[in-house]
Amino acid sequence: KNQVEQSPQSLIILEGKNCTLQCNYTVSPFSNLRWYKQDTGRGPVSLTIMTFSENTKSNGRYTATLDADTKQSSLHITASQLSDSASYICVVSDRGSTLGRLYFGRGTQLTVWP
Amino acid sequence: EADIYQTPRYLVIGTGKKITLECSQTMGHDKMYWYQQDPGMELHLIHYSYGVNSTEKGDLSSESTVSRIRTEHFPLTLESARPSHTSQYLCASSEVGGQGSYEQYFGPGTRLTVT
Numbered sequence: 526k527n528q529v530e531q532s533p534q535s536l537i538i539l540e541g542k543n544c545t546l547q548c549n550y551t552v553s554p555f556s557n558l559r560w561y562k563q564d565t566g567r568g569p570v571s572l573t574i575m576t577f578s579e580n581t582k583s584n585g586r587y588t589a590t591l592d593a594d595t596k597q598s599s600l601h602i603t604a605s606q607l608s609d610s611a612s613y614i615c616v617v618s619d620r621g622s623t624l625g626r627l628y629f630g631r632g633t634q635l636t637v638w639p
Numbered sequence: 640e641a642d643i644y645q646t647p648r649y650l651v652i653g654t655g656k657k658i659t660l661e662c663s664q665t666m667g668h669d670k671m672y673w674y675q676q677d678p679g680m681e682l683h684l685i686h687y688s689y690g691v692n693s694t695e696k697g698d699l700s701s702e703s704t705v706s707r708i709r710t711e712h713f714p715l716t717l718e719s720a721r722p723s724h725t726s727q728y729l730c731a732s733s734e735v736g737g738q739g740s741y742e743q744y745f746g747p748g749t750r751l752t753v754t
Contacts, residue, residue, distance in 0.1 A: 569682075
């Protein structure tokens with residue numbers, strides 16, 4: 526069964542600190558992995574997208590890593606800001622259909638305190 | 640920021656009413672999607688479309704229906720709303736492509752509450 530598991534479920538950190546969010550998946554055959562940021566009451570916004578051959582990608586203070594062998598990904602946030610408070614969703618796409626179906630994790634709810 | 644819009648943003652309605660959630664995009668994307676998301680849970684695909692006059696049901700069974708008469712417009716309709724339909728509904732669009740790294744853009748969502 527294709528699944529995406531994220532940990533931790535929730536995380537509280539102080540402003541300026543770093544944090545790392547984890548994602549494990551069983552989706553096969555694998556196409557790509559994305560990390561989305563979803564603010565409360567808003568739609569998800571893409572942060573990074575990585576294919577099989579990529580093992581790291583950065584977007585400002587966000588750095589995603591991918592280990593396709595162990596089927597694990599992480600999202601590292603550097604020097605957190607209050608505006609980073611949101612849900613971070615790991616999404617994996619398969620290449621077994623023309624739709625390129627997306628499998629969503631439940632997200633990690635990050636809260637940044639001043 | 641993606642050019643994909645949803646109205647209304649919030650809707651509180653009584654049981655049995657017919658409702659239509661609007662979604663439109665100005666990016667010329669052929670693929671469009673509707674997702675349902677409950678608090679703290681993952682997004683579930685309920686409908687998608689490859690283009691005009693194309694509609695398909697997604698992974699999660701839904702009593703809603705969709706139509707795609709114009710490329711930019713993908714409304715979702717509930718003929719008779721029930722409390723079990725209370726949820727957040729997210730619309731998205733993407734370019735038609737292979738199984739590559741196409742980007743999927745999401746609208747802001749409609750928070751539906753059925754009393």
